[in-house]
Amino acid sequence: MTQATTTHRVGGALNQARMLLVLIALVAIFSVSSPYFLNMKNVFAIGLTISVIGIVCIGQSMILLTGAFDLSVGGIAGLSGMIVAILTKDNGNYWTWFILGLAVGTAIGLVNGLLITKLKINALITTLSMMTILSGVVFLVSGGFAIGVNMAAFRFLGTTRVASVPLPIILLIVMYALFYVVLRFTVFGRSIYSIGGNAEAARLSGINVDRIRILTYTLSGLLSGFGGIVLASRLGSAQVDAGTQYPINSIAACVLGGISIAGGEGVIWGSLIGVAIVGVLQSGLIMVGMPSYYQWIATGIVLLAAVYLDQLRKS
């Protein structure tokens, strides 16, 4: 399956098929090193770990494809999860607060989009500032403490199993399928690729560049908010530092999955491969007995190595 936009690459996108091989190789190495690695329980555990960042990566992928960044994804995830937790704890009406949490995420995304397109503030600065603001707001509303909620409805999204498969994994796969269709077959998806490929040419062809950009940030806000709510549900509590690693991790995963940082190139399921590589690496290192901080070092090295090797291959 090859997307038309990736048949001849001029820019700097990694090859998805090759990264899939890297993923398979990592799984093989860890399976040999640890007998517990490749059993269903551990596969689900890895799947659960990556489900939330995976959902966040969908929005990040769309924004990277337009040639921009969203560094506020973690802040949005943290705040949405926190708001839902606090309100549910006070007054049990979970699904109402669930909708509100999504609305908050969406609204913040919309604000990002408006600041970037209408006030023309640099996307990196806008979303970095937003991330910083939101980290503060999370402390403000929570008083600096994790908010635990012990309530069936609150825990539904994160802990339900369907035919023994955890619901977040199913959600992740369904959402990737959905956004694959959106990016591949809709006018909106095509516009995203066009803007990332050459925003000026897209504008001169009558594409409403600002509207598409606003829409991508709004969707990214919605997805990040949803991810944050699922995370709180899975953990049974909203953490004040939830999502702080998401901005960097989501960009790293997308790049590993072949989404070009320059925009316009890459396929959405590539970022799922990227997320899986990071998840497998982290779980595998723990299984072979390495302290957990090695996962950060390893992730960074893999990212650098992958991008560098890909450059070597092209030149």
Place this chain on the structure above:
Amino acid sequence: MTDGLVLKAENVSKRFGGVHALDGVQFELARGEVHALVGENGAGKSTLIKIICGVYQKDSGRILYDGKEVDFRNNLQARVNGIGIVPQEIQLAPKLTVAENIFMGLYPRGASGLIQWGELRRRADEIARTFAMEHLVNEKVESLGTGHRQLVEILKALIFDTRVIAFDEPTASLSDEETRELFTLIATLKAKGISLIYVSHRLDEIFQIADRVTVFKDGKYVATRQTKEVTKSQIISMMVGRELALYEDKDTAASRRGDVLFEVRHLTNGKSVQDISFQLHRGEILGFFGMVGSGRTETVMSIFGVSRPESGDILINGKKVLIRSPIEAVEHRIGLVPENRIAQGVILRASIRNNITLPFIARLSRWGFIRGAEETRVVADYIGQLSIKAASMKSNVGTLSGGNQQKVSIAKWLASRSDVIIFDEPTHGVDVGAKAEIYHLLRQLADSGKGIIFISSELPEILNVCDRIFVYRNGCIAMRFEENKGLTEETVIKYAISKVEACTE
């Protein structure tokens, strides 16, 4: 030196890709001489001076400086040896002061390696005093006007023991007052024994200041004359006068012309678009000829909603329309094949298919979903019609030749069934074969009832394809040729290059 020559270029050639920018040209410069270099756009004037000043490297030939062969590898090396350039586009750092700009890259440093700011200012002061500019030495460049910025470029050229300065279209962005000041300055430099190369397409100026004039055409040397012994029309005929094979019969042009399709009334946008009015009929090709920067591109950008005009109306089929963005222009079935194909015309990293359907992808969809089969059919149709050569419609446009890329840029407006299509220098950077195909296509489009605006700086192609020709100069239409009959290059070009104070038709 016995012959009094400072500089001599012999048989110099330079290619850019497949294009022969310079083909065995010669040029000489005497001590204290102002020597003008003229020719149409693309004649190779700028290329030669950039080679002399080390900005480009020649492919073959010799350059003698003080009788010795030189081959500067970069601009700094040329400057150190006494050859400076005042570039067409002023290249200064706006946030830095005049002094810092003058000594850019050459700041005096002490034994410690730190910059000696006092010494820098003292030396800048000394140079600036020559032109009574010392009060500006500590000003930031961003606070200076265009004329003063150009002076800074000249000062920059003078920090070494400079003997040759090349000016590349120095008056292009100067006011009349600033131009006069520049000419005074040129006289001063000349009196100091400095030799000047003066590239310009404004012939009036050349007669004012140059001792000799050399004409280039299509990258080749034509002739050198004493300005006293030559007339303006003689220079013009040396600049143009090339044989044309492609002339077609224009007799039927008037009969092809249909109703008024598109009209512009009193369009004004700053200095570059001043009170432009015209009508475009179905079935005609209207040519906009003029030098780069004469306001042609700015006019169509104002029409297309890229820049908002200050005033003026646009009418389509007799009805007033409001175009505030390219989105609205495309909705009104106007298409633009922009000047810079790679930056504005096509998406290199997207397929031919995605490029062609870009302007009308919404019309090819239902409920937001692209109708894939329909898209493929339309794209295949236009790839065939324009004979775009590619492995597949899924090939990225970046893999195509320049001519085929341009065809993609054109195809999207055909496929979106635009009524008015504006072509801004569509044959730039495409090979001869593709050029002929583009001319043919323009005529086909006009014959099918569309209105075509064709912008070009190349007079032969304007004369070759247009039904009517408007000549732009200084943001105005300086001349309207209502029919293209019996026109020669000389008659048309003189309206584009003489410097006239105000717009009068």
